[in-house]
Amino acid sequence: MEFPILTTIIILPFLGSVFILLSRSQSSNRSSIYVSIFTSISNFFLVLFLWYIFDNKSTDFQFIEESDWISGLIKFKLGVDGISILFIVLTAFITPICIISCINSVKERVKEFLIAILILETFMIGVFCSLDLVVFYLFFEAGLIPMFLIIGIWGGPKRVYAAFKFFLFTLLGSVLMLVAIIAIYWITGTTDVVEIYQIKISKDYQYLLWLAFFSSFAVKMPMWPVHTWLPDAHVEAPTAGSVILAAILLKMAGYGFLRFSIPMFPVASEFFTPLIFTLSVVAIIYTSLVALVQEDMKKLIAYSSVAHMGFVTLGIFTLTKQGIEGGIFQMISHGLISAALFLCVGVLYDRVHSRLITSYGGVVNYLPRFSLIFIIFVLGGLGLPGTSGFLGEFLVLVGAFQKNELVAILASIGVVLGAAYMLWLAKRVIFGEIANDKIRKLKDLNILETLMLTILAIFTIFFGFYPQPLIDTMSSSVNNLILNYQMDLVYHLTTSK
Numbered sequence: 349m350e351f352p353i354l355t356t357i358i359i360l361p362f363l364g365s366v367f368i369l370l371s372r373s374q375s376s377n378r379s380s381i382y383v384s385i386f387t388s389i390s391n392f393f394l395v396l397f398l399w400y401i402f403d404n405k406s407t408d409f410q411f412i413e414e415s416d417w418i419s420g421l422i423k424f425k426l427g428v429d430g431i432s433i434l435f436i437v438l439t440a441f442i443t444p445i446c447i448i449s450c451i452n453s454v455k456e457r458v459k460e461f462l463i464a465i466l467i468l469e470t471f472m473i474g475v476f477c478s479l480d481l482v483v484f485y486l487f488f489e490a491g492l493i494p495m496f497l498i499i500g501i502w503g504g505p506k507r508v509y510a511a512f513k514f515f516l517f518t519l520l521g522s523v524l525m526l527v528a529i530i531a532i533y534w535i536t537g538t539t540d541v542v543e544i545y546q547i548k549i550s551k552d553y554q555y556l557l558w559l560a561f562f563s564s565f566a567v568k569m570p571m572w573p574v575h576t577w578l579p580d581a582h583v584e585a586p587t588a589g590s591v592i593l594a595a596i597l598l599k600m601a602g603y604g605f606l607r608f609s610i611p612m613f614p615v616a617s618e619f620f621t622p623l624i625f626t627l628s629v630v631a632i633i634y635t636s637l638v639a640l641v642q643e644d645m646k647k648l649i650a651y652s653s654v655a656h657m658g659f660v661t662l663g664i665f666t667l668t669k670q671g672i673e674g675g676i677f678q679m680i681s682h683g684l685i686s687a688a689l690f691l692c693v694g695v696l697y698d699r700v701h702s703r704l705i706t707s708y709g710g711v712v713n714y715l716p717r718f719s720l721i722f723i724i725f726v727l728g729g730l731g732l733p734g735t736s737g738f739l740g741e742f743l744v745l746v747g748a749f750q751k752n753e754l755v756a757i758l759a760s761i762g763v764v765l766g767a768a769y770m771l772w773l774a775k776r777v778i779f780g781e782i783a784n785d786k787i788r789k790l791k792d793l794n795i796l797e798t799l800m801l802t803i804l805a806i807f808t809i810f811f812g813f814y815p816q817p818l819i820d821t822m823s824s825s826v827n828n829l830i831l832n833y834q835m836d837l838v839y840h841l842t843t844s845k
Contacts, residue, residue, distance in 0.1 A: 352413050353398055354426040354477045357436070358470055360391045361443070365466035368459060377458040381451060384462040388444040395440035401451030402433055404820050407828035409479060409542065417483075422539055425479040431606055431676060432476045434818060435599055438683045439476065442595045443469045444808035445800050446588040449691055452698050452796070453587045454502060461502055465588065468494040472596050476603060479674065481529045481539040484607075488564075488600060489522055495597065496591065503584040510577075517577040519569030522530065528560030532612075542613055548836060551615040558616035561609050568601035571661060572631040582650035583703070587694030588644065594653055594686040596620045599679045602660050606676075610667070611829060614836040617665070624665040625755045631658035632762035639769040645693045645703050648773055649686060652729060655762055656682045662759055663744035667833060671747020672826050677818060678740030685728040685737055688804040692722045695797055696777075700786050705773065710782035715792045719778045721801045728808045730770040731763055736811040 359461035364387030402410060402788065409427035417424040430680075446465055454461050471494070474487035492515055493805035536547045549557065567574045578598075582590050596758050610617045632655050639651035656678065663675030695718060697703055707801045712719040728735035731742075741763060782788065793801065811818060 350411075353394070353639055354411050354413055354428065357391055357394050357398065357440070358474050358477060359428075360394070361387055361466040361469040361473075364388070365463040368463055368466070380462050381447070384466055384538060385444060387466060388440070388447055391469070392444060395437055397823070398428075399433055399437055402428070402430075402431050402821070404430065405824055407824050412479070422482045423480055424483055425540060426477040427479045427482075427542075428477060430822045431829075432603065434676065434680055434821055435476045435596075435603055436473055439469060439472045439596050442591065442683065442687055445687065445691075445804070446591050448796055448800055449591065449794070450586070450588045451656055452794075458503065458570075461498070461586075461588075462496040464498050466590070467785050468498075468592065470594075472600075475600050481532060481541060481544075481608075484541075485522075485526060485529055488604075489519070491597065491600075492518055495593065498580055498589040498592075499585045502586040504590065505584075506580070507584045510580040513554040513577045514581040517570075517574065518564075521574070522564040524560040525564035528557045530659050531560075533540045541607070541612075545832070548839060549612060554613040554616035555619065558609055558613040558620060561604065561613075562620070565601040565604045565609065565731070566627075568604070569657050570596060570601075570654060570659065571627050572634060572654065572658070572725070575635065577645045579650040579652060582653075582690075583644060583646045587690060587697070590690040590694075590832075591633060592686045594649075594690060595683040598653065598657060599683060602657070602664060602675065602679050605661070606672070606829065610664070610833055611836075614833050617667075617833070618837060620665070621665050621700070621751075624661055624695070625752060628658040628662035628665075629755060629758045629762075631655060632662070632759050633765065636762050636765035636769060640765070640772065642769075643704055643706060643771065644707055645696075646690070648705075648769060649689045649693065650728075652766065652769065653682070653686055655766065656686070658762065659741055659744045659759065662755070663740075663747055666744075666747035666751045667830060668747040668750050669826060670743045671751070672829065673819060673822060674740055674743025674745075674747055676822050676826070677811075677815065678744060680818060681728070681736035681740045681808070683806050684811075685725055685735075685803055688721075688725045688801060688808070689729060691801060692718070692725060695793065695801075699790050700784065702784075705776050707784050708777040708787065709780040709784070709788060711790075712778050713782070714787055717792045717798065718801075721793075721798075721805055722778060722807045723774060724808065726770045726774045728812075730767040734809065734812045736808050736815070738812060739815050744778045749835045764835060 368383050409429050412427040414425045471487050471491040478484035496511050496515045570578050635651045635654040639648050642648040660675045660678050663671040728737040731737040745756050
């Protein structure tokens with residue numbers, strides 16, 4: 349029997365959380381931090397090993413683990429392909445950074461906070477490994493609980509409102525997906541994703557099923573106009589919560605489109621592509637304009653996230669190789685850059701206790717190391733060539749031009765607006781006149797902060813110049829997705845005549 353590596357990387361963070369829960373150490377907070385860092389880093393190296401032994405050339409799911417869960421009904425089935433493994437690596441990479449970041453920012457109930465983070469990691473990795481609709485749904489929804497607690501307990505003054513808004517928006521969207529999963533079982537007799545790919549669901553059902561899945565993914569992404577929960581959640585969430593929310597939780601929806609919506613409902617995906625293009629372009633332009641007028645740094649970055657996710661949905665539904673690869677690359681890149689930007693805001697907030705842009709100015713004079721790193725991420729966020737942010741947007745726009753020139757031109761406006769709000773943010777915070785006397789007394793980044801942000805900066809620049817490791821990993825799976833999609837379309841067109 350082969351070593352169950354996927355089950356291990358899912359369970360390991362959970363075991364770490366149980367160990368922290370049961371520990372009776374006198375220095376409870378410190379030992380909990382050590383255990384959680386050790387657990388998350390161990391899991392990261394295990395995931396790196398998984399990536400190392402992964403076969404890039406294969407189009408099949410690999411490392412499949414399968415066992416009966418509810419006899420004759422649901423199988424606990426796990427597996428990864430070139431798309432899902434990248435999100436698993438991102439999750440395992442971001443989690444230890446979140447844990448390290450909370451050393452300075454979380455002062456109360458540290459033990460419980462770390463438990464919530466580790467359990468959340470279990471659920472997030474479970475989402476990307478699942479090859480059964482019911483198992484995916486359980487992991488997908490279970491992630492709401494620790495995130496709800498992270499925002500609701502350790503958040504800002506309006507944390508209860510933000511937590512409930514986040515919970516209700518995402519839960520209501522997902523109820524329809526649950527109905528759709530039940531309908532799929534009724535139609536096909538299985539919830540096994542690989543088997544459903546082969547069965548080819550009748551196009552009579554596809555439109556409604558696609559809309560049901562879309563309702564969940566659109567809220568989670570979030571797409572315009574159901575994006576309003578995200579700025580509220582980000583503003584009130586602690587730094588680590590914002591990092592996980594932006595870097596990983598938003599990506600579950602993009603992954604859902606790639607794993608379920610497109611391969612299972614190809615006819616409906618083709619039919620609703622103009623809707624996706626419209627919503628994506630509106631999200632890119634509208635939320636970029638809203639970001640321009642924000643006074644809260646977190647809100648600005650939150651609205652920029654909605655705009656960047658607009659590029660993702662646009663790229664995915666071009667259903668071209670460049671577009672889909674660009675969408676996936678944009679998700680990974682945004683995971684690094686947005687995580688770093690929220691960490692930078694967290695650094696300033698821990699020192700000044702304000703997120704308002706007007707509270708800053710002239711930071712470069714007293715925090716030169718911080719300013720340099722912040723500027724790198726600002727340039728990454730606006731998509732400067734040489735950063736990972738550029739390649740994702742470029743590939744998406746190339747894919748969009750192949751499909752619809754007007755959509756691509758309108759989306760390009762978002763790139764210009766992105767540069768406007770990011771540079772405007774940097775000018776007011778880093779440069780200019782000092783608006784607050786507290787700035788003069790600030791200390792530059794400590795060792796831990798420097799380490800976290802430097803690692804993220806290195807990868808942002810590295811993938812900007814050398815994207816090949818990511819492209820090579822996803823290429824075969826993307827080609828297979830497009831090929832199967834086109835074959836399914838032809839099949840449905842020929843059978844309907």
